[in-house]
Amino acid sequence: MDEDIILNIAENYSTSSKKKATPKSGGRWTDRLKAKRTAKRKHPNDTSAASTSEAALDRSPRPTKRTKHERSKDDDRTPGTFSVPTNPAPQASGQFISSLFTFNPSVSNPKHAVRAPGAPSNAPLRDLSTFSGLGLNPLIAAHLETKLDIKKPTAIQRSSIPAIISEQPDSTQRDVFIQSQTGSGKTLSYLLPIIHDLLPLSSLSYIDRSIGTLAIIIAPTRELAKQISDVLETLLTLRLRPQDENPDGETGEHSERLTRWLVSGLLIGGATRTHEKARLRKGLPFLVATPGRLLDHLQNTASFNVGKCRWLVLDEADRLMDLGFEQTIDGILKGLEGRRKLALTAVEEGKSHEVGGWDWSRSRRTVLCSATIRDDVQKLAGVALRNPIMVKEATSASSSDPALSDSKSGQDDPFMLPAQLSQKYIVVPLKLRLVTLIALLRSIISQATRSTTTSSKVIVFLSCTDSVDFHWHLMGNRVPTSESASDSEDAASEEEGDDAAEASETKAAPKTKSAKDVGLKSQFLPQATLFRLHGSLPLRVRQETMRQFVKEQDKSSLSILLCTSVASRGLDLPFVRAVIQYDLPTEGGATEYVHRVGRTARVGKSGEAWSFVSPSESEWPAWLSTKLRDARPSDSGKMEKPSVQLDQVGYENVLKSGFGGSGTEFEARATDIQLAFERWVLKSQQSANMARKAFLSHTRAYATHPSDEKHIFHVKKLHLGHLAKAFALRDAPAAVSATKSKSKPSKHAHTTTTSSKREKANGKVAKKPVQSEKWMHGEDPMDAEHRMNKVVRAQGRMSKKGGISIATDASEFQIAGVGDLAKLVGNFP
Numbered sequence: 047m048d049e050d051i052i053l054n055i056a057e058n059y060s061t062s063s064k065k066k067a068t069p070k071s072g073g074r075w076t077d078r079l080k081a082k083r084t085a086k087r088k089h090p091n092d093t094s095a096a097s098t099s100e101a102a103l104d105r106s107p108r109p110t111k112r113t114k115h116e117r118s119k120d121d122d123r124t125p126g127t128f129s130v131p132t133n134p135a136p137q138a139s140g141q142f143i144s145s146l147f148t149f150n151p152s153v154s155n156p157k158h159a160v161r162a163p164g165a166p167s168n169a170p171l172r173d174l175s176t177f178s179g180l181g182l183n184p185l186i187a188a189h190l191e192t193k194l195d196i197k198k199p200t201a202i203q204r205s206s207i208p209a210i211i212s213e214q215p216d217s218t219q220r221d222v223f224i225q226s227q228t229g230s231g232k233t234l235s236y237l238l239p240i241i242h243d244l245l246p247l248s249s250l251s252y253i254d255r256s257i258g259t260l261a262i263i264i265a266p267t268r269e270l271a272k273q274i275s276d277v278l279e280t281l282l283t284l285r286l287r288p289q290d291e292n293p294d295g296e297t298g299e300h301s302e303r304l305t306r307w308l309v310s311g312l313l314i315g316g317a318t319r320t321h322e323k324a325r326l327r328k329g330l331p332f333l334v335a336t337p338g339r340l341l342d343h344l345q346n347t348a349s350f351n352v353g354k355c356r357w358l359v360l361d362e363a364d365r366l367m368d369l370g371f372e373q374t375i376d377g378i379l380k381g382l383e384g385r386r387k388l389a390l391t392a393v394e395e396g397k398s399h400e401v402g403g404w405d406w407s408r409s410r411r412t413v414l415c416s417a418t419i420r421d422d423v424q425k426l427a428g429v430a431l432r433n434p435i436m437v438k439e440a441t442s443a444s445s446s447d448p449a450l451s452d453s454k455s456g457q458d459d460p461f462m463l464p465a466q467l468s469q470k471y472i473v474v475p476l477k478l479r480l481v482t483l484i485a486l487l488r489s490i491i492s493q494a495t496r497s498t499t500t501s502s503k504v505i506v507f508l509s510c511t512d513s514v515d516f517h518w519h520l521m522g523n524r525v526p527t528s529e530s531a532s533d534s535e536d537a538a539s540e541e542e543g544d545d546a547a548e549a550s551e552t553k554a555a556p557k558t559k560s561a562k563d564v565g566l567k568s569q570f571l572p573q574a575t576l577f578r579l580h581g582s583l584p585l586r587v588r589q590e591t592m593r594q595f596v597k598e599q600d601k602s603s604l605s606i607l608l609c610t611s612v613a614s615r616g617l618d619l620p621f622v623r624a625v626i627q628y629d630l631p632t633e634g635g636a637t638e639y640v641h642r643v644g645r646t647a648r649v650g651k652s653g654e655a656w657s658f659v660s661p662s663e664s665e666w667p668a669w670l671s672t673k674l675r676d677a678r679p680s681d682s683g684k685m686e687k688p689s690v691q692l693d694q695v696g697y698e699n700v701l702k703s704g705f706g707g708s709g710t711e712f713e714a715r716a717t718d719i720q721l722a723f724e725r726w727v728l729k730s731q732q733s734a735n736m737a738r739k740a741f742l743s744h745t746r747a748y749a750t751h752p753s754d755e756k757h758i759f760h761v762k763k764l765h766l767g768h769l770a771k772a773f774a775l776r777d778a779p780a781a782v783s784a785t786k787s788k789s790k791p792s793k794h795a796h797t798t799t800t801s802s803k804r805e806k807a808n809g810k811v812a813k814k815p816v817q818s819e820k821w822m823h824g825e826d827p828m829d830a831e832h833r834m835n836k837v838v839r840a841q842g843r844m845s846k847k848g849g850i851s852i853a854t855d856a857s858e859f860q861i862a863g864v865g866d867l868a869k870l871v872g873n874f875p
């Protein structure tokens with residue numbers, strides 16, 4: 047099955063790539079000249095022929111000529127099988143190891159230097175605004191300042207707090223839609239007003255937790271729910287005192303913890319239902335929950351006392367919609383309404399033991415938060431919100447009014463990003479993706495260790511769980527065991543806890559006995575600890591990962607988190623220096639991009655966002671920038687410019703920065719690392735399986751880009767043989783999948799799709815296994831490696847001879863000399 051998919055794709059690629067027009071510009075001048083000459087030879091009368099010539103498609107940076115024999119061999123090649131032009135591989139081996147730096151499509155150079163980021167747009171305000179000046183209970187304001195070091199509100203807090211706590215009759219009955227850029231403090235913008243509203247209930251003589259649930263916050267993922275719950279608990283542990291008491295004294299005769307009754311609870315699955323029911327029975331005035339679990343208790347837990355609920359918050363509304371929670375939320379709204387009616391009827395009929403004084407005339411208010419406004423979010427707002435006020439950031443004290451408006455006003459708003467965020471992209475040939483990632487991470491580590499700030503974390507987004515698992519094991523040099531490889535398979539479903547998740551959580555428990563063992567060291571990334579996070583890991587592994595990743599704040603110890611989009615929404619991970627989108631989002635398009643990059647540049651801090659773009663995806667940056675909005679003031683002084691541009695950085699500069707050396711030395715070092723990774727894949731059956739699985743899952747994920755993005759992301763445009771290299775696979779995809787389908791080494795394994803098919807059709811059986819399989823069976827793979835190294839060295843010499851100008855700006859970030867790197871590679875795997 048897998049094999050068929052790959053074969054089809056590979057054949058399609060072959061056809062389409064030949065039809066593809068060659069760009070007339072971009073690449074090195076030697077390559078362009080070469081292409082032009084070749085085209086002229088083939089089509090002497092056609093001046094435009096260079097753009098379509100086959101020869102021009104080969105944009106090798108190596109300016110050597112291929113022999114006729116080599117050319118014809120290359121032209122016959124099927125995707126994924128590549129010869130080494132200057133050093134033809136021995137025919138006997140049956141396999142060629144593709145050089146990293148040959149046969150890559152040309153990549154145009156950056157058009158301009160990376161621009162300086164703007165002034166922070168989501169930082170706490172510097173004007174005279176204060177929390178108490180916004181009308182917030184001074185006890186809460188004092189607590190924020192003295193205990194949490196939060197002194198000034200952010201722009202969204204300045205808009206939302208007065209809007210939510212307002213006692214104007216027309217405001218108290220209205221719901222609220224909060225839209226604000228990422229990392230702008232949305233959580234406090236609703237939590238503070240809710241605590242402000244509930245705090246006065248502390249003076250009621252009968253108040254205790256048995257009052258039931260008064261505020262519910264719904265979050266789309268377990269991680270986010272846990273994070274909100276942690277913030278809430280910090281706020282609720284305030285020892286709030288009446289104003290006439292000494293705010294400095296921790297204890298005192300008249301000291302009273304007003305919030306003692308305001309207990310908060312977390313419903314996210316993972317715990318048994320019986321345990322959750324027991325907590326609900328005791329009473330949880332604050333509840334943070336994932337949608338499915340909440341609905342479950344609304345439908346099945348009789349003791350869930352929620353009839354007096356005053357607040358419902360739908361956080362990360364766009365993610366809730368992405369995950370298909372529309373109906374669940376509808377069910378929750380109906381469930382809450384039903385329970386309220388039942389409670390009220392019970393009071394009216396005298397069946398309830400209610401103490402008097404409760405204001406039943408006050409209806410529940412709903413707050414919906416989102417960093418983006420999309421049609422589906424507006425649809426949800428239409429269902430969940432009643433006569434909503436739209437709250438957006440007010441950029442100055444006097445502009446707080448314009449920040450409140452009818453919810454429809456934001457209809458066509460593009461997504462806004464923090465102005466201080468530096469957004470960069472690298473167009474990387476597929477074969478070079480893996481080594482470029484390593485180089486980029488090494489550069490970032492180097493900068494982080496030399497920087498005076500504490501930002502020392504990097505988040506790398508990948509397309510799927512298999513790819514996260516593979517890269518984590520590969521970069522951490524951990525050969526997967528059946529236990530570590532099966533972590534994902536036995537664990538809970540991606541998002542929140544339903545029955546299956548709960549059951550599998552329990553079942554997976556013995557396998558994850560070492561939940562603490564979630565970080566790996568990488569030889570190529572000195573001082574860094576590698577973590578992984580995806581929705582298929584058991585909950586306790588996910589939680590331990592988050593705990594350790596967040597805990598690490600020492601800049602001498604850099605943390606790298608490899609993850610899927612599960613980490614993109616709402617997670618507030620402090621000190622994230624950079625977000626790398628190694629794989630661009632397959633779902634959610636620009637919205638997902640905004641959320642992912644929003645993990646850095648939070649509350650006024652600086653941050654970098656890097657995106658890996660394949661040559662066939664080169665339209666993506668322009669497409670994306672039309673959907674984004676810059677939060678920097680425009681020339682006219684207006685705050686929001688229509689769009690923001692991403693800056694391109696040349697992949698060669700990244701390689702030089704990460705691997706150092708002079709001239710083209712970085713090519714040899716990148717090759718060494720690539721070969722070390724390839725050896726790791728060949729080291730064991732598990733590693734090889736993991737690499738293949740990651741490759742296949744990634745390819746499948748890639749095929750799920752929505753149809754309106756297919757002009758940029760189409761699997762047919764991917765050269766699967768080159769892509770295999772990025773998964774440290776030496777085999778062409780067909781051989782990969784053929785090997786996958788056999789538990790034993792395949793007798794039918796071939797290096798080319800066509801020969802494989804042909805021989806199968808003829809009923810012939812190949813006698814020689816491919817090189818990689820030979821090595822698995824005790825034969826030496828080094829011949830091929832030596833050939834590849836030789837080619838790279840030869841290229842280096844020839845590049846210099848060819849007079850290509852080589853930038854040597856690498857030393858700025860150089861963190862390991864040739865010797866160090868060689869030693870690292872030597873020790874790996």
Ligand SMILES: Nc1ncnc2c1ncn2[C@@H]1O[C@H](COP(=O)(O)OP(=O)(O)OP(=O)(O)O)[C@@H](O)[C@H]1O
Nearest residue numbers: 170196198199200228229230231232233616618649
């Ligand atoms: N007024 C403030 N001053 C300083 N720090 C603040 C302030 N308000 C919030 N923060 C901190 O800013 C960080 C980000 O806040 P929060 O997670 O609420 O942002 P967000 O807007 O919800 O982000 P996202 O859109 O990614 O979900 C938190 O660590 C929070 O403690």
